[in-house]
Amino acid sequence: MFDLALLIQGLPLLLAGLWNTIWLSACGLALGFLIGIGVCSLKLSERGALRRLGGAYISVFRGIPLLIQLLFIYYLLPRLGLDVPAWVAAIAGLALCSGAYLAEILRGGLLTLPAGQVEAARLLGLSGRTILTRIELPQALRATLPALLNEVILLIKASSLISAVGLAELTRTAQNLAASSFLQLQFYLAAAVLYCVVNISLALLAGRLERRFAKGRA
Amino acid sequence: MNQSTAKRSAGDVMLEARGMSKRFGEHTVLQDINLSIQRSEVVCLIGPSGSGKSTLLRSLAFLENYDDGEVFVEGELLGYDRARDGRRVRSRPSRLSDVRRNMGMVFQQFNLWPHLSVVENVMEALLRVRGMKSADARRLALTTLEKVGLAEKADAWPNRLSGGQQQRVAIARSLAMSPAIMLFDEPTSALDPELVGEVLQVMRQLAEEGMTMVVVTHEMGFAAKVADRVLFLDQGHIVEQGPPTRLFRHPQSPRLAQFLGNYLERNTLFEAAPAPNHVDD
């Protein structure tokens, strides 16, 4: 059931798969974050039309399974004459989807801020963008750190779905190794350990950040 | 009775409201407000809870968009621009900021930014609005904090300070931008009684230096001693206005008399504080 030699032999492939998982998720999340800030601003806009636009985005990209979004993007782009590699479709799918969730998390964080803080900033002459990036977002991020960490971890796990567009990320690599060696448990366990290492590291990092942010609060 | 009166030159109108009204839905909160505030004048707004004091102050800063009439800040229309067809449209944010550039405001709840240190709170607008270099902004911030007696708290976190100290930081944050008009909305109402004095002291000093001030307050003693003019607001109308001595000693309207009576009663019953009509002039 376990074969150390085969495991060592498969390790480079597993690590390559892990690397794909990590960088594709990281890019997807980074872009998703920007989308999230934009969509969240739309949803908090004074204009009804913009609010509805933001709401529609969230409904669509939170409502459709990530797998279908990925496949749709993967097959849609060539039809539009965009011959892009699979990793572009993968990142786009992850970004569009995580953007919807991150928008709602950030909105929750922004709504907890007393309106007076923004009024004080406006009267001092700070621009809307400065207020967002210097006053609102830093506090919203601190306030929603646990929820953000949840979303990041969920997305890293959900990124196994990008194998559907033909990318050998961690889960798909483990599947391949398991199938060719008939050592299913060994390779799935190895994948599980690698996922855990990544996600537990992230949780530790978030914990440290949280403790750092906690100083200064009465 | 007040040094600032002498410094004022006639006709120098800093803030003006003409026929200004404000509604929340069906509810008219301010009706036909006419008000003109001169340079270095200290005006206190008093009135019962819900009479519209905060709404008036916020409209003067365009934190509420008034519905009818006009507000002028140093002669410039606040919050609206005249469109070509003669109607008015909301100003763009940059235009609004420009008209408000000489206006500072202090809130009941301080509204400091808790993720920035005290000195960073004061520096923020200097850096991002004035475009000052960090070292210069810090120097100016420290000087301003010194003015409110808090230089030694520069690197503290706002939430570690007492309410009185937080409010003084908020005042310093406004002052650092060298405003010509300062609006205060019940700046001491969220404070424990023993901390009220330190904030009023700073405000009094500002008044003596000739700052134009509009102060919503329940501190009748402050109004009596520092204000050049007191406005009594009731149900969205300016019912009565004049120098504090006259208003407090000889209220004309029954509503003001009743308001002052209630106030006196509360204070003599529970605090044994000096009555508001003992103006020491």
Ligand SMILES: Nc1ncnc2c1ncn2[C@@H]1O[C@H](COP(=O)(O)OP(=O)(O)OP(=O)(O)O)[C@@H](O)[C@H]1O
């Ligand atoms: N954002 C709002 N939406 C609807 N009604 C409001 C709003 N703000 C204030 N009001 C109403 O307007 C009236 C005046 O309120 P305002 O806060 O100006 O009174 P105030 O004189 O400052 O009272 P207080 O002494 O309690 O602070 C009240 O009836 C209040 O309920």
Ligand SMILES: [Mg+2]
């Ligand atoms: Mg009020």
